[in-house]
Amino acid sequence: MSIILTNISYTYMPGTPYEQKALSNVSLTIEPGEFVGIIGHTGSGKSTLVQHLNGLLKPTVGSVTVEHIDLHAKGDAAKKARRKVGMVFQYPEHQLFEETIYEDISFGPRNLGLDPDEVERRVRLGMEFVGLDYDTFAKRSPFRLSGGQMRRVAIAGVIALQPDYLVLDEPSAGLDPRGRDEIFSQVINLHQTTGTAVVLVSHNMEDIARMANRLIVMSSGQVKLDGSPEDIFRNRKEDLAAAGVDVPPVTSLMTAIKQRGLAVDDGALTVEQAVQSIEAAIKGGQK
Numbered sequence: 001m002s003i004i005l006t007n008i009s010y011t012y013m014p015g016t017p018y019e020q021k022a023l024s025n026v027s028l029t030i031e032p033g034e035f036v037g038i039i040g041h042t043g044s045g046k047s048t049l050v051q052h053l054n055g056l057l058k059p060t061v062g063s064v065t066v067e068h069i070d071l072h073a074k075g076d077a078a079k080k081a082r083r084k085v086g087m088v089f090q091y092p093e094h095q096l097f098e099e100t101i102y103e104d105i106s107f108g109p110r111n112l113g114l115d116p117d118e119v120e121r122r123v124r125l126g127m128e129f130v131g132l133d134y135d136t137f138a139k140r141s142p143f144r145l146s147g148g149q150m151r152r153v154a155i156a157g158v159i160a161l162q163p164d165y166l167v168l169d170e171p172s173a174g175l176d177p178r179g180r181d182e183i184f185s186q187v188i189n190l191h192q193t194t195g196t197a198v199v200l201v202s203h204n205m206e207d208i209a210r211m212a213n214r215l216i217v218m219s220s221g222q223v224k225l226d227g228s229p230e231d232i233f234r235n236r237k238e239d240l241a242a243a244g245v246d247v248p249p250v251t252s253l254m255t256a257i258k259q260r261g262l263a264v265d266d267g268a269l270t271v272e273q274a275v276q277s278i279e280a281a282i283k284g285g286q287k
Contacts, residue, residue: 001067003030003053003085003165008062009221010048022048023059024221030199032164035191037212037229038201041244044218046201047090050167053199054085066165083112086163090170092154093147101127101145101153102138108161126156129186148179155183159190166190167199172207184211205248209233209269219243234267250274 010023023045030036030053040046051057052064055071055078064071069081089095098104102123109122127134130152137145142153151171158166168187172180188211191198202208208215209229217225217232217240224243225232232240233247240247254274255266263284265277 002032004065004068005029005049005052005059006063006065008052008059008064010052010057011060014060022221023052026062026221026223028216028223028226030165030197032197033195034197034199034214035212036197036199036214036216037208038199038216038218039203039205039208039245040218044244045221046218047169048221049218050087050169050199050201053165053167054087055082056087083161084164086158086161086166088155088158088166088168088171090173091151092158092171093142093150095154095157096142096150099141100139101132101142104142104153105157105160108157112161122160122162123156125162126158126160129159129190130156131182131186132156148175148182151175151179151183155186163196165197165199167201169201170203171200172202172204180207187211205233205246206250206270209248209251217243217245229269230267233269 005026005028008023008026009021012020012022026049038046038050048057052059055064058072066081066084069077071078071082096104098107105123105126106119109119114122123138124134127137132149132152142150145153155171172183175183184207187198190196200208200212212229215225215227215229215232216223225236225239233251237247246252248269250271251267251269254264254268254277257278258264258266262281264281265273268274268277
């Protein structure tokens with residue numbers, strides 16, 4: 001079943017001098033198993049949008065349902081629906097609070113009322129997913145880890161809930177390239193091996209192009225574009241610019257190379273695609 005947003009609008013601090021409309025009449029559906037990338041300039045409504053997906057924010061107007069259950073209805077059905085959507089915020093290590101890594105990761109599963117054996121299984125699963133050895137780290141304090149390791153613990157806590165949908169809001173913010181690659185490799189592996197749907201907010205166009213099979217472009221609190229990364233990055237460049245975002249850097253590079261006379265694919269979205277296109281163009285020019 002899907003996450004369905006129907007004509008939602010959201011206003012921060014309504015009725016005050018600081019009133020600000022963050023979303024305006026947004027309707028979209030997130031299907032099971034999708035990998036959705038969400039991009040947009042600062043203030044476009046990306047983070048506000050994804051905080052509606054598991055009920056953290058209640059729309060000022062409109063409705064959000066998971067498996068046809070209104071997330072803001074009362075009762076156990078709505079609670080179960082909200083638990084199907086796991087959320088990882090920017091700098092998720094700020095969410096850590098328990099004395100040990102085990103206790104922190106197990107907090108969610110314990111609140112689900114699971115028995116101790118299942119809780120431990122979930123903790124082990126989460127730690128394995130983020131590449132932290134259980135025997136080495138389980139009894140350590142999360143506050144004595146590196147920043148990258150703390151982020152892994154926070155993500156493991158969400159994975160231990162085994163959500164059907166995983167929402168990540170700039171999960172690589174502040175990480176070095178190695179840490180970013182490790183996090184995204186784990187997310188891709190989760191998506192491919194379990195079928196978990198992923199919704200990724202990112203400012204890195206190349207990451208989005210490499211991982212997502214659907215791209216949503218936000219601007220001024222509205223969905224301006226919704227389609228495949230290949231179509232949007234190749235054919236909607238003017239619309240992207242109007243929304244305040246750009247194509248992946250490698251695509252810009254390939255456009256410049258083509259303008260200089262080498263017959264490359266100026267719609268290449270990843271480094272791998274670009275290399276293949278340049279090699280093919282050079283070989284073709286040598287014939």
